[in-house]
Amino acid sequence: xxxxxxxxxxxxxxxxxxxxxxxxxxxxxxxxxxxxxxxxxxxxxxxxxxxxxxxxxxxxxxxxxxxxxxxxxxxxxxxxxxxxxxxxxxxxxxxxxxxxxxxxxxxxxxxxxxxxxxxxxxxxxxxxxxxxxxxxxxxxxxxxxxxxxxxxxxxxxxxxxxxxx
Numbered sequence: 001x002x003x004x005x006x007x008x009x010x011x012x013x014x015x016x017x018x019x020x021x022x023x024x025x026x027x028x029x030x031x032x033x034x035x036x037x038x039x040x041x042x043x044x045x046x047x048x049x050x051x052x053x054x055x056x057x058x059x060x061x062x063x064x065x066x067x068x069x070x071x072x073x074x075x076x077x078x079x080x081x082x083x084x085x086x087x088x089x090x091x092x093x094x095x096x097x098x099x100x101x102x103x104x105x106x107x108x109x110x111x112x113x114x115x116x117x118x119x120x121x122x123x124x125x126x127x128x129x130x131x132x133x134x135x136x137x138x139x140x141x142x143x144x145x146x147x148x149x150x151x152x153x154x155x156x157x158x159x160x161x162x163x164x165x
Contacts, residue, residue: 052104072145
């Protein structure tokens with residue numbers, strides 16, 4: 001039978017931050033050191049990105065990667081596949097990071113370096129700031145970049161790959 005109050009069978013749950021365990025967790029989190037990072041955003045071919053990421057660890061940088069759809073302007077199939085990437089690094093490692101990407105065929109220097117907000121609401125940025133090791137974070141979805149391709153551009157891109165041609 002329904003009644004307006006939940007009764008004694010429902011546990012009382014404190015709001016987030018009021019429970020002693022929450023307070024302790026927040027205290028520990030604030031005590032952890034956060035890295036001061038710079039970020040560069042660029043669209044890169046996946047084969048070049050793979051080559052650059054082989055240097056990860058020797059050169060200290062982290063990458064957040066969003067795969068572009070084959071229907072995106074910068075995207076493609078097979079060796080033409082590309083991703084939008086954010087490269088995070090500390091200021092002291094900037095020259096090494098730029099050289100690592102340059103040797104892999106990615107002109108990271110063309111992208112503007114932006115400081116990462118220590119209070120950023122973005123989960124991947126917080127993970128990278130707190131991580132002691134280099135991270136490679138990749139989104140499982142495919143993304144469209146800018147305006148979609150016209151039907152003619154799609155036909156031209158997939159020329160010879162479509163059935164019946």
